[in-house]
Amino acid sequence: MHLLPLLLYAAAAAAYVAHFAWRDPRVGRLATALLAGGVLAHTFLIGMQTVQAGHAPLVGTSAAISAFVWLLGLSYLYIELTSDERSMGVFVAVLLVALDVIPALDPAVTPRPPVLQSPLFTVHVMSLLFAYASFALACVLGVTYALLFKEIKAKQLGFFYARLPPLATLDLMNSRAITVGWSFLTIGVVVGGIWAWQVKGSSDPRVQAMSLADPKILVALVSWGIYSFALFARKAAGWSGRRAALLSGVAFAVVLLNFVLVGYFLTASHNF
């Protein structure tokens, strides 16, 4: 059962690739249907895990990545169905597959330790995951912007020119994704801070490690800094278009680094 979402995501990714290459609308609808099926199966999976464990499976990096993949798939589907623009799907679906490999291979649900019972913890994790999903979309938009930009600038109108929406649309959606992501990142970090302060007295060694020196917390603040800069630079200095696109790519690389690498190997405070 825990492999089903991954298989459906992979099938959807293959269909999105085929649709992107040959632009057959039937394949496009199939891709959307497969992705919707994947998200649905994933919803069931997370639901079952919740019932089994008695709480939402948000503890542990695998579970967090799983929830992230689910949120990203859901957000993307929402955008696709509201904007009727399917060309981004190929990038998103590939990212979903790459990330969902981790929870699919390691599906165990870690029990929630007493220190994490607070509702603040759930708010903290959910807002951060939603922020990351938005940043992932911003990154995809940034990458596609850069690809299209390059073609138009070099006067080589080809593959992407025929397939991607206009630069202005990509830029606008990128800006919205970063604004939404930044808001949730801010909420997540602030709520996390409040929660850490509340449980300060706990003897759990991980709570003791909650400080700015912990790589997970540090890199999270660094990414908050980068996205704040991206927002500020767009408003104040006209950093839109290509620069914004590059920035959203770099920033998401930092987020991903924090989420996967730091989450697994380096952090002392967040290894629940």
Place this chain on the structure above:
Amino acid sequence: MRLFAVGLSHRSAPVELRETVDFARKGLEHALAELSTRGVGRELVVLSTCNRAEIYAVGDTDGTAEHVGRFFSEYHEIPHEHVREHLYVHRGADAARHLFRVAAGLDSLVVGEPQILGQVKAAYAVASDGQFTAALTNRLFHSAFTVGKRVRSETGLGEGAVSVSYAAIALAKKIFGDLRGRSVLILGAGEMAKLTGIHLQAQHVKQIAIASRTLATAQTLAARLDGTAVPWERVDHALSAADIVVTATGASEPVLTRARVGETMRHRRNRPLFVIDIAVPRDVAADVGQLDQVFLYNIDDLRSIVQENLARRGAELARAEAIIDEEVAKYTAWMQSREIVPTVVALRQRFEAIRRAELARLEPKLSGLPPEARARVDEITRLIVEKLLLTPTEQLKAVSDEAMIVAYADALNRLFSLAQDTDRGQVSSEEESEVS
């Protein structure tokens, strides 16, 4: 019953004649009604666009084509000699192929243009609403819509701009999305500037500013384009407000240098700028294109895009023709299976008549039998006839060559003396369903 397509198009007739035989002027309904009262053809569709005037008709004899041809001159009250040499006539499968090529845009002036499919649909809708269409034309036009859709979605025939102005507008749309709300600055007020301005105006841009070295000529063009004239000294200011700049001055030195555009880019806070340089010699220094967020295309760049698009359309032609072949084959198979239907029906009626006659003749001998046995006799004779006709019916329906169909029909008519009691084509739907 045969299908005919009679008409003239940009390929066969000069524009003056095409204007004269425009059926749309008095309304297609009027032309259809007129055709109908003259008894030209059983089913009728009139297609009239600025590039073609065509009548699709279903008639019994080849004379239908001649009648339809005469209608072109009679309806428009011009001597027939003026029209005759420009008319083409397509029959049967060729007529279907012609319509399919028209619907797919293969017969258009600009190959692959998309409007024609809509015009074909509209022409059919008028004829269908007026009940001038029936089985043959209904099927024909629906097949044509399928062809149009398939060519659009399965080939790249309709893709890519094929004129310099459209290439520029397509690029602008790929950069800015919708062009409403965008500002345009045109440098120069000559013919090229005007043409491009008209195309941009058609995209409902927010404003068009025109700057020329002589303010008066700028004002003239501004009046034509609903724009504003900008004095030459204020070009830098106008440049920072613009999203799209079209340069078409007669200057021998570049008007926009990298330093000049770079300076305005700072004022406009890096908003993208699309520069279309259609002047020869060029008005914009080549290194302007290196500035971040500036997209510079000159006339040669646009021309090469057009060339590429045309070449790509050429390559897609073969794929489109293959789709048309397929649909023509489907349509003719259907049409011919219908043509043999009257013969099949007549043959079956003949056999049934013989069976009935024989039963009637034997009535005195059969009358002594109990009712069940009589029913059995009836049943058995009916089955024998069915069995005898099964293979011939299948074979006849499988014939797809028109000449063969005529030969078979002739042979059967003679062998079984069918001709006197059937009129080919006059088959009620009830009889038809018997053999389908």
